[in-house]
Amino acid sequence: MNRYETFIIFEADLAEEERKAILERVESLISGDNGLLLVFDEWGSRKLAYPIRKKNQGYYVRADYCATGNAVLSIERILSQDQRILRFMTVRLEADADPETLKAEMAAPEEVPAAVEPEKDVAETKSEPAEMETAAAEDETPSTVETESESVDKE
Numbered sequence: 695m696n697r698y699e700t701f702i703i704f705e706a707d708l709a710e711e712e713r714k715a716i717l718e719r720v721e722s723l724i725s726g727d728n729g730l731l732l733v734f735d736e737w738g739s740r741k742l743a744y745p746i747r748k749k750n751q752g753y754y755v756r757a758d759y760c761a762t763g764n765a766v767l768s769i770e771r772i773l774s775q776d777q778r779i780l781r782f783m784t785v786r787l788e789a790d791a792d793p794e795t796l797k798a799e800m801a802a803p804e805e806v807p808a809a810v811e812p813e814k815d816v817a818e819t820k821s822e823p824a825e826m827e828t829a830a831a832e833d834e835t836p837s838t839v840e841t842e843s844e845s846v847d848k849e
Contacts, residue, residue: 695729697760697791700769700784706739706751708778713753716776720757723768729761730793732800746780760793 700720704713717734724731737754746752761769766784773782 695760695762695791695793696786697758697788697796698766698784699787700757700759700766700773700782702755702757702773702779703742703746703752703781704755705749705778705780706753708753712778713755716772716778717755717757719772720769723765723772724759724761727762727765727768729759729765730796732758732760732796742780749780752780758787760791760796 702716702720704716721731721734733756735756735758737756739751739753742750742752770782770784773779
């Protein structure tokens with residue numbers, strides 16, 4: 695079983711009930727062939743890169759799933775016959791994907807990044823007196839840097 699991703703662009707003015715009916719049909723085709731639907735990611739209405747059938751807006755949906763090649767052919771046949779769909783594209787993400795592993799990955803909670811230290815107030819950062827800062831700067835020895843004239847003399 696392979697992992698696929700299908701992008702579907704619906705007409706922007708299509709009713710939500712009609713869009714949901716098409717997506718349910720796609721889901722039934724995936725699950726009917728012992729596939730696994732991972733996610734329907736609805737991106738919403740966006741401007742198209744170029745007009746399609748004299749339309750400038752489209753409703754984007756991304757489907758991520760594991761299925762066999764027969765299920766993908768069935769999905770593409772249904773999508774190509776429906777006039778309410780402007781465009782679609784299917785891409786194979788992974789060959790021989792394990793649906794059980796993908797289920798476990800989807801069920802596992804995402805890692806939470808480590809807490810960021812809150813910013814300190816400006817008053818707290820200026821706790822050293824100005825004299826101490828200048829004295830520390832004077833104690834530093836300058837690094838040896840060749841000037842342009844010295845490097846010319848060496849040649």
